[in-house]
Amino acid sequence: MAPILSHQPLKALATLLLVASAPPYLAVLSLFYAAKRCRPVPGWSLKTAIGNEWLRLFYLYATKVHLRPFSASASKLKERYVLAPPGPADLYTGILREAGGIKPCAMPAIWFPGPPPTDTTERKTCKVVMHLQGGAFVTATDPAETGKLPAKIFESKLGAKTFYAQYRLARTEASRFPAAVQDAVSFYRYVLDQGVEARNVVLSGDSAGANIVVGLLRYIEDSRVLPVPRGAMLWSPWVDVSDAVLSRYGQSKSLRVDFLGLGLLRWGKDAYEPASASEESERYLRPVEHAFRSKTPVFVNAGTAELLYDEVGVFVERMQAVEGNQVCFVETKDAPHDVLVAGTFTGFVEEAEEAAGKAREFFDRCG
DSSP, rough: OOOOSSSSSSSHHEEEEHHHHHHHHHHHHHHHHHHHGGGGTTTSSSHHHHHHHHHHHHHHHHHHHOOOOOOOOOOGGGEEEEEOOOOOGSSSSSSEEEEEEEOOOEEEEEEEOOOOOOOHHHHOOOEEEEEOOOSSSTTTOOOOHHHHHHHHHHHHEEEEEEEEOOOOOOGGGGGGGTTHHHHHHHHHHHHHHHOOOOGGGGEEETHHHHHHHHHHHHHHHHHOSOOOOOOEEEEEEEOSHHHHHHHHHHHHHGGSSSSSOOOHHHHHHHHHHHOOOOOHHHHOGGGGSSSOOSSSEEEEEEEETSSSSSHHHHHHHHHTTSSTEEEEEEEEEEEEEEEEHHHHHTOOHHHHHHHHHHHHHHHHHHO
């Protein structure tokens, strides 16, 4: 059931309250945080402390009003905008087959800084990062703006163009799991159909988007209908979408530090999980409990101050324990959630760049 603040005119009042109250609140808070010992993490800069609090306020607001997600604009983006069609029916097998009215459909994406070269030979050698944005499966900021920092980092550190893909958010019954994973399959197939070779594609996702990337990796292994990519980058992956983990988060000390709130995670979990859960769907929603063999080298980053940190560490350990897996875990000291996308606000851009550089080195070592 939608919260009362998601309906007008209360939604407009909530928006006005945020706009009017946030600046003076953050101004007063900056005075309090002037003393390092008063900051959530004493080692944080003032920018990190204030930026983290602003994100907390924003996502609290987004949760309370069920903020409508932003979409890419074809007219503004011109040749950078694509509408990726679904693949042939036999591309979607097992749990990804149409069920309960959930079937593959065309979804938008943005090329950063621009589409691949038109020359066929150049396309074969073009490096591409296919990135899935986070947002607890239910929210999405403007991809044309939010994608700028990740794309800049991927171009600088991996020498790659970015295919910033917008999967279906779980805002209706027809967009629950496995809709987003269906879209990830469609997007990957689309990139390959452009003449880009799988060995030059790195899959990437932050937060909930990283959960979907893990699902795509699992599907690639299980179905064998798609080639193995060069690698995968998981930024602060949400690896346990369950009631059990939300209960643990409620007792975590990081809940008072990280900008992630239980309300957003609860909304995302309830909206994304399938109407009829099964052992197979749990493997996708809770990869922390279901490690698997992956031929794809997997790079993982998480901040030591973020709410998801402990589960990410367990996921990494269990994936590393699977014979044949190549998994690299890089921690970012004292960082809150998602340095790749939130780093602009929290002051962790350099750390995100450093992590991406280590991902490149890891993939090069893996061959």
